[in-house]
Amino acid sequence: MLGGAVPCRGGWVLITGRLQGVTMAPGPAQVVPTFLAVVDHRPSFDVLTLAAPIGLPETGTPEGRGCDRDARDVLGPRRAAAVVSxxxxxxxxxxxxxxxxxANGGPLSLDQWELVHHVAEVDREMQPFRQRSLHEIHPELSFHQLNGDRPLEHPCHTDEGRAERRALLVRKIPGIERALDADLVGVRRGDLLEAAAALWTARRVASKGVIRLPKVPEWDAKGLRMQYLR
Incomplete structure (x- = not known):
């Protein structure tokens, strides 16, 4: 069982998938109220990817973690702003x-503040052993990979950007339209696109085709690995 999860107003939007030979059969999108309910999903996940920080510095910085800086370098100047420390x-x-x-020991942007509830939820439940099957991704890194490691033309928050990202997903994941078209309370279209992108990266993890940023990870004070997979 594979899964991709991202924060949403209603909790977490989750899209599951099953490998059938070399292809993946995506399931429907669903809203799960808590992060703990995501990781305790039954049947359990062989690979679960999460679009939320796993592993934190004790105090924040504008530049973020090493993986955040590396992600911006990969995305390039047009899309680097998508990575919020x-x-x-x-x-x-x-x-x-x-x-x-x-408490942060320095500046904290409103974008960072909006993440706090979900980040705290993940940090409360995460232990190093969970990282055997649970991995951090960034949706824009997933879309960048889907696009042949090229920057996308449009920002993700525009109609053109959503259409561009949807087209990439539909091309690569047969049957993903049902999940992308789901009408779920507290879930935006962009949330569904990001969850599907996370599921795509979960498939890459399962097939051992994933790229790690950085190759040699940093570790936080709880022993959590701070690394994006794409």
Whole structure:
């Protein structure tokens, strides 16, 4: 069983898939209320990819982790802004944006603050043993790979960008249209595209065709590997 999960307003949007020989049969999209429910999914996942930070610095920086910097280098100047540096671990329990800035030990963007709830949920449940089957991805890295390791023409938040990304997924994953067209409460079209891109990378992990950023990972204070797979 393969899965790709991304944060959404309703919790986590998850798209599953099964390998059938050299092809993958995607399942429907679904909303799962908590990260713990995602990782405890039955049947259990052989590979689960997650579009959320796994492994954090204690305090945040604008540049982020080594994997974030490497991801921006791969995406190039047109798409590098899609990679938002995660907040530091000390900011996760802050009751307000102002308190989070102080706890973070430095600047904290609104984009970083919007991630805090989901980042805290992942950090609370993650242990090193889970990384045997659970891997961090970035959707834009997945789309970059789907596009022949070339930058996409349009930003992901535009109609043109969503159409461009959908076309790549439909070309590479037969039957993914049902998941991409799902009408789920608290889920945007972009969330579905990103979950499908995560599922594509899960398939690459399962087939041992994945690329790691960086090749030699950093590790955080909890012993979590900080590395993107694409």
């Amino acid at each position: 995660p907040p530091g671990r000390r900011a996760l329990g802050a009751p307000s944006y102002e308190d989070a800035i102080e």
